Amino acid sequence: MVIYDNKQWFNTLVNFSRSxxxxxxxxxxxxxxIVTAIFCVLxxxxxxxxxxxxxxxxxLLGIVLSILLVFRTxxxxxxxxxxxxxxxxxxxxSRDLALMMxxxxxxxxxxxxxxxxxxxANFAVALKEHLRNGVKLExxxxxxxxxxxxxxxxxHIPNQIIASxxxxxxxxxxxEAITGFDSIPIRTHLQAFTDILGACERIKRTPIPFSYSIYIKIFIMLYALILPFGLIEEFGYFTIFLEMLLFYAFIGIELMAEEIEDPFGLDCNDLPTGTIATTIKNNVYEILCLYKEVEKEKVRELYEKVF
Structure with a gap:
């Protein structure tokens, strides 16, 4: 995930190209x-x-496309x-369960x-990797x-951790280290772990329908292809700038939506699940008085596009 300060407006623009x-x-x-420039010259x-x-x-076509992109986003x-x-x-x-124990x-x-x-702590780490390419035991x-x-x-290692x-x-x-009544809230939190696991798997394994996604991409490309025919008579070579501006707006929305629809990976705008898992581990060990296991420095996971 790209870390930025939304109050530093101009600095954010300078780092715009990191995504x-x-x-x-x-x-x-x-x-x-380039294609539009060749078209204008011809x-x-x-x-x-x-x-x-x-x-x-x-x-009219632009309005229809905008409605589709809003729904997509x-x-x-x-x-x-x-x-x-x-x-x-x-x-x-995780914190509540640690506090109970x-x-x-x-x-x-x-x-x-x-x-x-x-x-x-291992459940959080295993869930993070389970939602990517599989759990890494190391x-x-x-x-x-x-x-x-x-x-x-x-x-399914997260399931095994919950079972343990x-x-x-x-x-x-x-x-008799704890009573039967004590075990009831513990089981409630373990059930919550299972519910979170299942909900994350639902998001991961149920992508946006392919037909819907490809339809919007084709619509954008067709709109970009025919738009110069409607602009060139009135704007001449200025058509190149207008075409790039409109294409930038439409395809940018589609690309951003495509990236965040699967939020558990390593794309620039995905969730910082690695950092969250480290936070859970530090909090749990500290609550249970195992201070030597708490990491003194907050390690941020490196996020990059996975091809």
Whole structure:
């Protein structure tokens, strides 16, 4: 995710080109400008055609295209915002569960404190990678040999981590380290983990319908192709600038929507799930009095476009 200060307006504009979407947009707009320039030279200087189109036709098409793009952007942003709300809920549930375990477990019971802290933190890290290209075991915290072997045999590691937390909770009830009433809110938070996991998978595995996405792209390209015919008679070579400006506006909205509709990856504008997972780990270990595990420096995950 690109980190910026929205109060520094001019500095934000200077760093505008850091976004992959903007770089791709500049290249596409430049290509359209070159094609339009060739068209203008052929029509005005070489063949000297007289092309007359009703400008109202292009205004009508522009309105239709704008409505489609507004709906496209709102749909993509809803997915991005829902993902942010889900990860915010994960932060809150992780803290609440850690606070409960801190109040229920004896101060000297470092084994169970370590167990819950490790598994809560590992769930956030595993979920982050599960929503990308698969969980990387080397990123999980403090795995022993038994856990490494077990996770290598599992297709769905976040589910296994939740199952381990359920089993540990049941073990604490049987050993009377906590009461049955104490286990009820614990299970509620574990259920919330499962709900967050399922909701994130729904966003990840249910993209915008292909036909709808490709329809808008074709519409934009057709509009860009025929627009010079309606502008060249009145604006001449100024058509090149107008064509690039309108194409920049329309295709830019589509590219931004395309990037944020899957908010869990490594694109410039995706959610900072790596940073959030680190925050969960630090908070949980601190709550359970395991201060030596808290990272002193906040490490920001490097976000870049994945080709």
């Amino acid at each position: 992959y979407v903007i770089q791709q947009l500049f290249r596409s707009t430049l290509m359209v400008g 029509v005005i200087d070489v063949f000297q055609f007289e092309i007359r189109f009703q400008s109202s036709l292009f205004s 709102n749909t993509a942003y809803d997915r991005w915002w829902e993902g942010r709300r889900l990860w915010g809920g994960l932060v809150n549930n 801190h109040s229920m477990l004896d101060r000297g019971n470092m084994e169970d404190r370590n167990y819950f802290a490790k598994h809560i 990123e999980l915290y403090h795995l022993d040999e038994r856990e490494i072997v077990m996770y290598k045999q599992r297709q 937390l359920y089993e540990r909770t049941q073990h604490l009830c049987r050993s």
